[in-house]
Amino acid sequence: MDFTFSPEHTALRRMVREFAENEVAPLAMQMDRQHRVPLEMIRRLGQTGLLGVCFPQEYGGMGAGETGYCILMEELGRVCTSTATIVGAHIGIGAMAIHLDGNDEQKRKYLTPLARGEKIAAFGLTESGAGSDAANIRTRAVREGDSWILDGGKVFITNGGHADIITVMAVTDPSLGARGGITAFIVETAWEGFSVAREEDKMGIRGSSTAELVFEELRVPHENVLGKVGEGFITFMKALDMGRLTLGAASLGGAQASLEWAVRWARTRRQFGVELAHKQSVQWMIANMATEIEALRSLVYRVAWMVDTGQPFGQLAAMCKMYGSEVASRAIDMALQIHGGLGLTRDFPIERGFRDARIAEIYEGTNEVQRIVIATNIFREHGVRIRP
Numbered sequence: 024m025d026f027t028f029s030p031e032h033t034a035l036r037r038m039v040r041e042f043a044e045n046e047v048a049p050l051a052m053q054m055d056r057q058h059r060v061p062l063e064m065i066r067r068l069g070q071t072g073l074l075g076v077c078f079p080q081e082y083g084g085m086g087a088g089e090t091g092y093c094i095l096m097e098e099l100g101r102v103c104t105s106t107a108t109i110v111g112a113h114i115g116i117g118a119m120a121i122h123l124d125g126n127d128e129q130k131r132k133y134l135t136p137l138a139r140g141e142k143i144a145a146f147g148l149t150e151s152g153a154g155s156d157a158a159n160i161r162t163r164a165v166r167e168g169d170s171w172i173l174d175g176g177k178v179f180i181t182n183g184g185h186a187d188i189i190t191v192m193a194v195t196d197p198s199l200g201a202r203g204g205i206t207a208f209i210v211e212t213a214w215e216g217f218s219v220a221r222e223e224d225k226m227g228i229r230g231s232s233t234a235e236l237v238f239e240e241l242r243v244p245h246e247n248v249l250g251k252v253g254e255g256f257i258t259f260m261k262a263l264d265m266g267r268l269t270l271g272a273a274s275l276g277g278a279q280a281s282l283e284w285a286v287r288w289a290r291t292r293r294q295f296g297v298e299l300a301h302k303q304s305v306q307w308m309i310a311n312m313a314t315e316i317e318a319l320r321s322l323v324y325r326v327a328w329m330v331d332t333g334q335p336f337g338q339l340a341a342m343c344k345m346y347g348s349e350v351a352s353r354a355i356d357m358a359l360q361i362h363g364g365l366g367l368t369r370d371f372p373i374e375r376g377f378r379d380a381r382i383a384e385i386y387e388g389t390n391e392v393q394r395i396v397i398a399t400n401i402f403r404e405h406g407v408r409i410r411p
């Protein structure tokens with residue numbers, strides 16, 4: 024076993040950290056207060072090549088693999104969860120679906136500008152009646168000659184308010200359900216029939232767009248079917264597996280930031296004549312945070328290595344997402360406790376971190392859904408088929 028990062032990945036981390044600290048961190052508070060997506064910063068991030076970090080070089084990417092992508096997400100998560108969310112929806116699920124199941128022509132036309140950061144992607148799965156029950160979508164696509172006509176809508180779509188390209192899941196044969204009746208499409212938001220109905224006003228990750236989208240007689244050319252007709256559910260679930268791993272990486276960065284804030288405060292804040300660092304209850308919180316962060320770090324980069332070496336990883340990706348989001352929530356909670364009353368004020372980043380951390384337990388499949396995935400796999404290995 025070799026737990027060291029390659030010189031290329033070490034250099035990549037240095038580059039990402041520099042960008043994160045110099046270009047992202049100074050905007051994080053303002054993005055949250057103004058509820059503003061920092062499109063100009065995302066554009067600069069694209070110019071560095073980082074929005075294509077894990078995609079092949081022949082399609083405009085950096086070719087740094089899943090490990091490189093986890094490094095990017097960890098470093099962005101450390102300074103700004105909104106930015107990690109924007110990048111996660113763009114690379115990890117939106118563009119990833121094209122990377123995984125697109126044909127060469129689709130990759131040249133769509134993945135290349137996405138990898139170069141010239142265009143922004145989103146991932147359109149959730150509907151008002153289909154959240155955890157993703158197979159229950161109602162958006163309909165009907166074949167008409169060389170096109171498909173899309174009618175319906177999506178809710179809670181990250182980057183929905185400013186994306187150029189959206190991978191959309193729609194029902195193509197209602198009689199077949201998720202197995203054969205759902206197809207994935209690549210949709211350009213400039214096309215007639217696409218509109219943004221509204222932006223959500225959220226508790227956290229306020230620097231990211233979460234939008235409701237409407238498709239009205241939206242004509243999609245047949246060449247924009249992603250993968251095979253009827254196999255869209257599989258395409259989307261594969262993309263979500265990748266997204267869940269890197270969500271764990273973003274949570275790792277968030278938890279690391281909480282630890283750094285907590286240590287800094289415990290070293291300087293004096294009560295009863297000594298710094299808080301000398302109080303055992305504070306030491307225990309720091310020790311618990313650091314231990315969970317190390318366990319999460321090992322899990323995330325082991326799974327990234329499995330992806331990069333072509334091994335099955337779906338079950339472990341669910342663990343990364345579930346465990347990572349809960350480690351991050353516990354870490355920010357303890358950091359806030361160590362800051363006392365000041366932790367609740369807007370003078371410190373803890374308050375924003377606390378609001379930002381919560382979403383990771385919900386999106387890309389709630390943690391209850393991840394537990395169902397994990398337990399179902401375990402029981403299957405022991406010959407038990409879990410009933411829905």
Ligand SMILES: Cc1cc2nc3c(=O)[nH]c(=O)nc-3n(C[C@H](O)[C@H](O)[C@H](O)COP(=O)(O)OP(=O)(O)OC[C@H]3O[C@@H](n4cnc5c(N)ncnc54)[C@H](O)[C@@H]3O)c2cc1C
Nearest residue numbers: 146147148149154155179180181233385386387388389391
């Ligand atoms: C900020 C934000 C960004 C998002 N970005 C995207 C995006 O880019 N693209 C996209 O497609 N979607 C996106 N989503 C949607 C997100 O993935 C869903 O919100 C999530 O999957 C949960 O669905 P729901 O909100 O409808 O909750 P529900 O499915 O209604 O669940 C409500 C509660 O019931 C529990 N529950 C449901 N079913 C079960 C069960 N079988 N067993 C046990 N418990 C269950 C859930 O765990 C949860 O606690 C986003 C959501 C948010 C809030």
